Amino acid sequence: MARIGIAGAGVLGRLLAWRLARTGHTVSVFDPAAGPQPPAVGQIGAAAPHAAGFTAAGMLSPIAELDHADAPIARLGWRSLPRWRAIGDALGGDEPLVRVNDSLLLAHGSDRGAAQRVLARLDALPEAPRAEALTRVQQHALEPALAPGLLAWRLPGEGQLLPRETLLALAQQAHGVQWHWGCAITQAQPGRLLAADGTAHAFDLAIDTRGLGARPELVLRGVRGELVWLHAPGVALARPLRLLHPRHRVYLVPRPGGRIVVGASEIESEDRSPPSLRSAVELLSAAHSVLPELAEARIEHLESNLRPARADNAPVIEHAAGLLRINGLFRHGWLIAPALVDDALAAADIAAPLETLHA
Ligand SMILES: Cc1cc2nc3c(=O)[nH]c(=O)nc-3n(C[C@H](O)[C@H](O)[C@H](O)COP(=O)(O)OP(=O)(O)OC[C@H]3O[C@@H](n4cnc5c(N)ncnc54)[C@H](O)[C@@H]3O)c2cc1C
Secondary structure (H helix, E strand, O other): OOEEEEEOOOHHHHHHHHHHHHHOOEEEEEEOOOOOOOOOOOOOOOOOOOOHHHHOOOEEOOOHHHHOOOHHHHHHHHHHHHHHHHHHHHHOOOOOOEEEEEEEEEEEHHHHHHHHHHHHHHHHOOOOOOOEEOOHHHHHHHOOOOOOOEEEEEEEEEEEEOHHHHHHHHHHOOOOOEEEEOOOEEEEEOOEEEEOOOOEEEOOEEEEOOHHHHOOOOOOEEEEEEEEEEEOOOOOOOOOEEEEOOOOOEEEEEEOOOEEEEEOOOEOOOOOOOOOHHHHHHHHHHHHHHOHHHHHOEEEEEEEEEEEEOOOOOOEEEEEOOEEEEEOOHHHHHHHHHHHHHHHHHHOOOOOOOHHHOO
16 A cells, blocks of 8 residues: 555545545645635635635536547546446535436527537547437426427436535545645655655655645636526436537526526636626626526526636646656546546556446
């Protein structure tokens, strides 16, 4: 068994810690955050950066993401889905953290071309089931609140998770891990992590999952994303919706307690300030066009954060003796993390055989 140090307790860092600790490795994790709990609502975007993973909508949508992403991302996502199901089962909890069932891809009639472009790209993922075109009657049976006149396809196999709750559960159930909260790592080097207070921590393997905090050792940019939490207990929504639109890529994700999260903008900016009026108006009007009953929803919260991305928007795994870096998860981090962790651990020749995760 190895002594492993992880810099960064976001999506990747916590998933790695949970998985490696379950295998019996000795794991230490370092993060400048005050603790494992999600930041209080309203705190994200304030002075200290928080993990992008807390802000995410939690869509697990390899098929719909083909609108933005190339086939390798979709394949990583498709490989990750059964792992997420197994991880969700292992983490347990009163409310299921992970749901893998289906989602709907929607377009207004005038945007049929945009929809056909995405559907044509599904050929890049032959392992996924075909999208099912839905008649109005079928749409109504699945989602009674959908606006009439929409084009809709069911994407079997897609899913969603609860990001804040999953991050907390991973940390709480990574038994035996030494958590160093309030501790920023300034450099990740082969076999050691250098902390901001000047201390050096030695390991067999140092893993760098600091997201944007890995700069300047990795060349990365932040891509701003904004989303809105709605409280709409009267609006029935059973599954995530994705609206294809020439200007906006909007999704609506049901959350417990009558909430619906509407996201997300994608802006080439590292501005962490609160969402703009323009983004809020655009996201909410697109959402209202899909679910007209949202007119009386209450706006609970707006949030922005930065997605860590490389120039080509593709993830990177870099391995040299004693050092593993994983980064650039961009807008698909939750979706692809489990398969990427598999590939990274294989590259570093670290055993973490959790057969139950390979359902
Ligand atoms: C608005 C929005 C919506 C999104 N929606 C989705 C979605 O629906 N589905 C999906 O799959 N993905 C989504 N994403 C993307 C996803 O959140 C990211 O891809 C993912 O969080 C990246 O994971 P990570 O572990 O690399 O980085 P992060 O989650 O950002 O974690 C990085 C961690 O490193 C820590 N850190 C930073 N600096 C240091 C340092 N010096 N020392 C130690 N630790 C440090 C941070 O505190 C943080 O905890 C969304 C992102 C945004 C912003």
